[in-house]
Amino acid sequence: MPGVLGRIVHERAADYAHADPDPGPARPAARRFEAALSGPALALIAEVKRASPSQGAIAPLDPVDAARAYEAGGAHALSVLTEPRHFDGTLDFLHRITAAQSLPALRKDFVVHAAMLREAAEAGAAAALLMVSVLGEATGAYLAVAEHLGLDALVEVHDEAELDIALATEARIIGVNNRDLKTLHIDLDVSPRLIARARAAGFTGVLVAESGYRTPADLRTVRGLADAVLVGTSLAASGDLAQAARDLMRP
Numbered sequence: 220m221p222g223v224l225g226r227i228v229h230e231r232a233a234d235y236a237h238a239d240p241d242p243g244p245a246r247p248a249a250r251r252f253e254a255a256l257s258g259p260a261l262a263l264i265a266e267v268k269r270a271s272p273s274q275g276a277i278a279p280l281d282p283v284d285a286a287r288a289y290e291a292g293g294a295h296a297l298s299v300l301t302e303p304r305h306f307d308g309t310l311d312f313l314h315r316i317t318a319a320q321s322l323p324a325l326r327k328d329f330v331v332h333a334a335m336l337r338e339a340a341e342a343g344a345a346a347a348l349l350m351v352s353v354l355g356e357a358t359g360a361y362l363a364v365a366e367h368l369g370l371d372a373l374v375e376v377h378d379e380a381e382l383d384i385a386l387a388t389e390a391r392i393i394g395v396n397n398r399d400l401k402t403l404h405i406d407l408d409v410s411p412r413l414i415a416r417a418r419a420a421g422f423t424g425v426l427v428a429e430s431g432y433r434t435p436a437d438l439r440t441v442r443g444l445a446d447a448v449l450v451g452t453s454l455a456a457s458g459d460l461a462q463a464a465r466d467l468m469r470p
């Protein structure tokens with residue numbers, strides 16, 4: 220696997236190489252993350268993101284303060300980066316955020332091991348990210364583990380081939396990443412194109428447009444098409460997270 224993505228996946232696989240693959244006890248599906256995105260309006264998933272491979276340091280956010288600010292700004296759900304080397308995240312942020320406020324939270328990481336899903340459930344997450352670019356045909360098996368743990372899964376794709384893999388699984392929430400994680404290049408035309416393709420293929424679940432959104436004008440191409448947008452950098456770097464969330468989502 221080439222580029223930045225390949226490197227991170229390699230590191231995460233090494234981190235969890237000796238972890239216990241037992242997912243632990245079954246939990247009932249609460250579907251809180253899915254429900255939060257299923258309203259009539261375009262929903263906001265606001266991301267607690269302190270750094271990234273493309274930006275370097277973004278802002279030294281206190282995770283709980285950031286989560287509360289996003290909630291005050293009208294976010295419907297949270298995404299919490301837990302990858303330590305490139306995104307300055309930690310699983311502890313997820314624990315602290317879910318203990319401190321009530322929005323459903325997604326574990327945003329490069330899931331390569333069932334233990335990462337068990338950890339997400341134990342940290343109070345409502346959902347976890349599953350990337351088809353990382354898991355390929357194993358995506359369905361990871362979805363089954365998430366389902367066992369009562370977690371919603373955001374199944375992420377970036378091109379037609381990945382979308383077709385996602386559509387062949389039991390995925391109920393599909394996210395389209397505008398960012399190519401191999402090159403870090405952003406193209407805001409990717410989400411409308413693949414979301415339209417998913418709908419044309421008969422997908423009736425939740426569709427999320429991800430990455431690169433900075434202004435209300437940027438959202439025009441996905442309004443009326445996507446159920447939700449996932450936004451990190453532009454909010455996290457704004458200095459006033461609540462106001463930035465309100466300003467971005469103003470119709």
Ligand SMILES: O=P(O)(O)OC[C@@H](O)[C@@H](O)c1c[nH]c2ccccc12
Nearest residue numbers: 396429430431432449450451452453
């Ligand atoms: O910061 P942005 O451009 O608003 O993007 C947020 C989110 O979509 C991005 O962080 C992301 C999408 N998919 C990922 C997979 C792994 C790490 C990060 C991501």
